[in-house]
Structure formats: structure tokens, C-alpha cells
Amino acid sequence: GFIVTGSVRYFHIKEGQDITGYFSFENEFVSSYKSFLTGQPGFTYIQALEDTRLITFTKKDMDQMLANPMLAYKIERFGRLVAEQYLCCYEDRIASFITQTPEERYLHLLNTGREILQRMPQHYIANYLGITPVSLSRIRRRVITNPL
Amino acid sequence: GFIVTGSVRYFHIKEGQDITGYFSFENEFVSSYKSFLTGQPGFTYIQALEDTRLITFTKKDMDQMLANPMLAYKIERFGRLVAEQYLCCYEDRIASFITQTPEERYLHLLNTGREILQRMPQHYIANYLGITPVSLSRIRRRVITNPL
DNA sequence: CTAAATTCTTATCTTTTGTTAACGTTTCAG
DNA sequence: CTGAAACGTTAACAAAAGATAAGAATTTAG
Numbered sequence: 001g002f003i004v005t006g007s008v009r010y011f012h013i014k015e016g017q018d019i020t021g022y023f024s025f026e027n028e029f030v031s032s033y034k035s036f037l038t039g040q041p042g043f044t045y046i047q048a049l050e051d052t053r054l055i056t057f058t059k060k061d062m063d064q065m066l067a068n069p070m071l072a073y074k075i076e077r078f079g080r081l082v083a084e085q086y087l088c089c090y091e092d093r094i095a096s097f098i099t100q101t102p103e104e105r106y107l108h109l110l111n112t113g114r115e116i117l118q119r120m121p122q123h124y125i126a127n128y129l130g131i132t133p134v135s136l137s138r139i140r141r142r143v144i145t146n147p148l
Numbered sequence: 149g150f151i152v153t154g155s156v157r158y159f160h161i162k163e164g165q166d167i168t169g170y171f172s173f174e175n176e177f178v179s180s181y182k183s184f185l186t187g188q189p190g191f192t193y194i195q196a197l198e199d200t201r202l203i204t205f206t207k208k209d210m211d212q213m214l215a216n217p218m219l220a221y222k223i224e225r226f227g228r229l230v231a232e233q234y235l236c237c238y239e240d241r242i243a244s245f246i247t248q249t250p251e252e253r254y255l256h257l258l259n260t261g262r263e264i265l266q267r268m269p270q271h272y273i274a275n276y277l278g279i280t281p282v283s284l285s286r287i288r289r290r291v292i293t294n295p296l
Numbered sequence: 297c298t299a300a301a302t303t304c305t306t307a308t309c310t311t312t313t314g315t316t317a318a319c320g321t322t323t324c325a326g
Numbered sequence: 327c328t329g330a331a332a333c334g335t336t337a338a339c340a341a342a343a344g345a346t347a348a349g350a351a352t353t354t355a356g
Contacts, residue, residue: 014247021246034236044243076224083231088182090238095192097245097278098169099162101344102313122334130245135313137335249314250343269303283343285305 001030006052009124011045018045020127025115029082030054049120102131103139110143149178154200157272159193166193168275173263177230178202197268250279251287258291 008030010022021044024030035042036059062079065071096105106129109117116125126136156178158170169192172178183190184207210227213219244253254277257265264273274284 012243012247019247021243034239037232037236044239073221073224076221076228080224080228080231083228083235084185087231087234087238088185090235090242091182091192093242094238094245095160095169097242098275099160099167121332123332127246132314133334134315134336138313141335271303280344281304282306282345286343289305 001054001056003028003030004053004055006048006050006054007119008046008048008052009120011047011127012043013045020124022128023116023120023124025119029086033083033086097130102129102135103142105129106136106139107143149202149204151176151178152201152203154196154198154202155267156194156196156200157268159195159275160191161193168272170276171264171268171272173267177234181231181234245278250277250283251290253277254284254287255291 003024003026005026007023007025009020010024010032011018011020013019030046032042032044032046034040035044039059062075065075096108100108109125109129116128120128122136123133126133129136131139151172151174153174155171155173157168158172158180159166159168161167178194180190180192180194182188183192187207210223213223244256248256257273257277264276268276270284271281274281277284279287
């Protein structure tokens, strides 16, 4: 789907707990991409966090358009560009887990993630950074009391 | 590029230290994908770890083929499928950082990552799991002495 | 074969995180 | 308005990870 207005969070369920992994906002695509591509049920759940308007299409819609010679070229291109855009985001995100500490990831979010910081509750943001809400609260205190 | 024989590692450099983020083996693609797509210099370095044979093409090659009406459709499709395949891998990898502990990630690698475990030195694998080599060594001891 | 370099383990200490629980605030539903 | 739920902070303790250094074991180069 494509978000016209509103926002969503992606989450996983592990041992009964739900853990938020990502967010999408207006003018972004939203899907459990792997599940969409493979047609297999996935383990990523999606929830709207505000009243959200979406334009959606199914895998079947996609396949039919790909099979239609009048549309195939445009849709192949569309699929390529969407996938590539996601890829760039994911590459950065993986690099952040490999090279940065949770505190560094939070500081980076402070500089670049206004949308997330302003619109998402803190315990979702903690999950997104790969830590617990308690730990994020401690990091915030550290950062506030030791600026620089 | 596409690896015919051999293997490579991807790494970042942070404060003088190099940190391995990923590996690719025979019959897989290899590139600093974001850098390739955007044309901007990236922060991902790639190094061959064995004698490695590659088939390579440049961004310019790609753009020329995309501009050629005889080839464009096939190349758009090719680009889409390659990007989508990467996307699925990355999605799983991000989920592992969000939902699993380092020990769980290592156990998962034991079950699925024969190629990496057999062909890569352990300190690269530690980086790949998002931890230090010392910490991986401790996890291995825990896992061996407390099986189950 | 030998010396140097690399890799892995182990130990010690410090820092950080996870877990659990308590508390105050805010938000929300009835 | 009121009680319940959700959210953020803090504290206390246990577990894990990072940093550093030392020492085997292995690999590599000359």
C-alpha cells in the first residue's frame, strides 16, 4: 500500500510481547515486503497509529499488471525503483546496528528522525533502536545531563 | 558484480577499526548497493577473501542498457528481481537485531549459516552478529558447556 | 625450519543493558 | 467525574557486553 495520510508501525511478536521494528508515514509505501513478494505468510504485523488513508493493491493486482504487455514495462520499473529505495534505507539501518552503540543510534535519530521522535511513543522508539524502553530512558538522562 | 568463484566480505571503517557487516559467496551478487544506485561514494568497503572471479558491470553499463529500448524491459525486470531478493535478506537481518539477543543470533547462524561458519574467521562473524570477538568467544563457551 | 603475524581464548575490570517493580502523570472510556 | 489503562522515569539487582591485556594455538612468510 501507499500511505496518503496517517502513519503505521511494523511489529513482531516474540514470546507474547510485541516489538516495534519500523514506521512509515505519509507518502511512503507500506507492506510486509517479503511476505508480499514471496506470497508466504510473514511474521511482520502492521498497525495504523492514527486515522490512516491508504491506497492498496494486492499481489494478484501486481502479477496481473506484470502479465499485461501494455503495463509490464512500467510496473517492472515501478517495482525496481520502490525496492531500490527500500534497499538504501535498510542498508543504512543494518550498518547502524553493526557499527553503532544504542546511544549513538539514539543521537543519530535526534539529528535525523524528527518525524519518528515527534509522532511515536518512546517505548516504540526504544524497540526500533534495538533496546528496551527502560534502557532508552536511561540513555536520555545521560544525554541530557552530559550534553557536548 | 556477480561472484563466479570465491567470496568477499563487506566492511565499514569506524575510528580506524574495520567492522565486517556481510559476506557474499559463489553465485551471489556483490556490490555496495546504495552507492551503486545513488552514484555517491559509500562507506561500505569490499574485500575478496579468497582468489575470487567476478563478472562486473558499472552503473554506466546499467544506465545505457536501461536507455536502450531493446534491453530496457529485461533490465528493469532484472534490477527488480535482484533488489527484491536482497530486500528479503535484509528484512530478516533487521528483524534479528530487533527481536533477538546476540546469543540467539549465533544459535540461528549455527542452524542456517554453514557457509559463513566454515569459511569465515570468527572475528568477522562476531562483527556480523553485532558484537565483539571476545563476546562471541564467551557465547560459544556458554553454548558448548550448556547444550540444549 | 624459524620468526612474525593472526586468530582465538581466557581473565579482570568497567560499563551498559535487561528484568522487575514501584511511582507519578497523562490519557481515555464509561 | 472517576477508575482503569498506558506511558515514562527511577531504583535495585543480575546478566551480559565492551575494553584491555596476556597467553595458546595456528597460519604465514622468509
